[in-house]
Amino acid sequence: MIESGRISRFEGRGSPAFERVICVLNIDTVHRGERVLGKNVRMERIMDRSTGRAVIVPMDHGITMGPIEGLIDMRSTIDKVSQGGATAIVLHKGIIPYSHRSFGRDIGLIVHLSASTGLSPHTNHKVLVTTVEEAIKTGGDAVSIHVNLGDEHEPEMLRDFGEVSRKCAEWGMPLMVMIYPRGKDIKDAYDVDLVKKCARTAAELGADLIKTNYTGDIDSFKEVVRGAEAPVIIAGGPKMSSDEQLLQMVKDSMDAGGKGVSIGRNIFQHRNIIGITKAISGIVLEDMDVEEALKILK
Numbered sequence: 355m356i357e358s359g360r361i362s363r364f365e366g367r368g369s370p371a372f373e374r375v376i377c378v379l380n381i382d383t384v385h386r387g388e389r390v391l392g393k394n395v396r397m398e399r400i401m402d403r404s405t406g407r408a409v410i411v412p413m414d415h416g417i418t419m420g421p422i423e424g425l426i427d428m429r430s431t432i433d434k435v436s437q438g439g440a441t442a443i444v445l446h447k448g449i450i451p452y453s454h455r456s457f458g459r460d461i462g463l464i465v466h467l468s469a470s471t472g473l474s475p476h477t478n479h480k481v482l483v484t485t486v487e488e489a490i491k492t493g494g495d496a497v498s499i500h501v502n503l504g505d506e507h508e509p510e511m512l513r514d515f516g517e518v519s520r521k522c523a524e525w526g527m528p529l530m531v532m533i534y535p536r537g538k539d540i541k542d543a544y545d546v547d548l549v550k551k552c553a554r555t556a557a558e559l560g561a562d563l564i565k566t567n568y569t570g571d572i573d574s575f576k577e578v579v580r581g582a583e584a585p586v587i588i589a590g591g592p593k594m595s596s597d598e599q600l601l602q603m604v605k606d607s608m609d610a611g612g613k614g615v616s617i618g619r620n621i622f623q624h625r626n627i628i629g630i631t632k633a634i635s636g637i638v639l640e641d642m643d644v645e646e647a648l649k650i651l652k
Contacts, residue, residue, distance in 0.1 A: 392526025438631020504537030590617030
């Protein structure tokens with residue numbers, strides 16, 4: 355007999371009850387293995403499988419900023435970053451049909467599940483607008499969410515994070531978490547102590563890939579990477595004043611142990627989208643130095 359999910363001491367090895375339980379346990383183990391394999395296969399679609407690094411171009415800005423430069427002709431922009439060597443893009447579900455190309459180099463698709471608008475007084479409060487299941491149906495290779503620690507709505511965002519993490523584990527779907535220190539009491543969003551807390555929180559709750567702020571120098575960002583355990587990539591932040599400044603940040607983050615970048619406006623609003631993507635990809639995926647990468651843009 356079976357009592358509370360275990361075999362009674364009256365049922366020995368080889369008994370029907372024993373064999374039924376072992377069968378159930380084996381099936382569950384196989385299913386868990388399939389989910390892990392599924393995550394691994396999908397991770398290779400959004401990262402470079404040879405290096406385990408990523409050049410991701412987020413294009414989810416339409417909800418917060420509207421149809422800004424670079425996000426009008428989505429197919430054209432995606433084709434350019436693809437030609438430049440990007441490993442994946444980030445899109446919201448509704449824009450995917452208008453962005454899908456039936457030509458050109460393949461590129462990974464990360465479906466963003468979170469949103470807030472720039473019109474809201476609570477723009478840092480990200481809510482879930484898409485499910486993991488919807489992302490799978492739209493052809494996503496991974497999903498991403500956005501969490502702001504320090505915001506007054508942090509508890510709700512952490513609750514959503516936990517739910518999405520569970521669903522991703524269930525479906526074998528990679529989860530990228532964009533996580534930042536943002537709120538009325540946050541004085542410096544690039545402070546190493548705050549950023550490394552963000553990165554560790556993401557890892558603790560099940561992120562497969564963590565996107566956060568670069569802390570400004572190699573030594574401090576090493577602390578972020580060491581404390582996170584999970585792979586860390588840097589955000590591009592606001593539009594930078596020079597290509598050299600951008601590429602130096604990318605190089606320094608890689609020297610600190612980062613696994614790549616997730617850069618939006620500094621790529622898709624660049625005067626030479628293909629060139630800047632190639633330059634960044636050269637540093638991230640081919641270990642180019644900044645001087646060599648800058649030559650691509652000349």
